[in-house]
Amino acid sequence: MKIKLFEHLKTINEHRKLVREGCFRLGLYRQGIMHDLSKYSPSEFFMGAKYYQGFRSPNNAEREARGYSSAWLHHKGRNKHHFEYWIDYSATEGVGMIPAKMPDKYLAEMYVDRVAASKIYNKGKYKDDMPLKYFLKGKSRIVMEKSSKRMLEHLLRMLARDGEEKTEEYIRKRLLKKFFVPAFMRNYGR
Numbered sequence: 001m002k003i004k005l006f007e008h009l010k011t012i013n014e015h016r017k018l019v020r021e022g023c024f025r026l027g028l029y030r031q032g033i034m035h036d037l038s039k040y041s042p043s044e045f046f047m048g049a050k051y052y053q054g055f056r057s058p059n060n061a062e063r064e065a066r067g068y069s070s071a072w073l074h075h076k077g078r079n080k081h082h083f084e085y086w087i088d089y090s091a092t093e094g095v096g097m098i099p100a101k102m103p104d105k106y107l108a109e110m111y112v113d114r115v116a117a118s119k120i121y122n123k124g125k126y127k128d129d130m131p132l133k134y135f136l137k138g139k140s141r142i143v144m145e146k147s148s149k150r151m152l153e154h155l156l157r158m159l160a161r162d163g164e165e166k167t168e169e170y171i172r173k174r175l176l177k178k179f180f181v182p183a184f185m186r187n188y189g190r
Contacts, residue, residue: 008052012039015120021189022112025168027181031081031109038078047071055121081109083144083152099145104175107148111155111171115164129160151175 016036023032038044048071051058059072076084086100102110118130135142135156142149155175159167168186172178 005049008049018116027178102148132156
């Protein structure tokens, strides 16, 4: 358990570093710093260490073992870059729960998060089409507002086709409308 605990901590730290670098390149400095801090909370950290495997999210292993992931339920309710955070009750009588449109800055952070997770879990074998393949594998089960879902898929397709730098430039200029991010930040972590 002690080894898994340290490996899990190392994985969280590496993931946060990659997300921080990606967010900084987009001009999302606060989000880069604050990303996934809840993973250090006892309810997420110790479950993550217990189910740590190194090649996929420990939440999936906990879900298989227990039928649900308590760490994930805690995490998604505290981190706006997850589309599940944006599910709410409809104001229309009898409709139930519906997904809300994600603000662009959180959609951009979700893109960065998915790229970073693919890099972490695929170690040195990462390719730019991997985040898209992962998304497409689960696309039919994703309960996400239509325009947000379309934009995420667009960004992941662009990544697979054109690479990170071009996709990040598109996100900065078109999605976030940030026409000035200092050059040294656009290359941060590269």
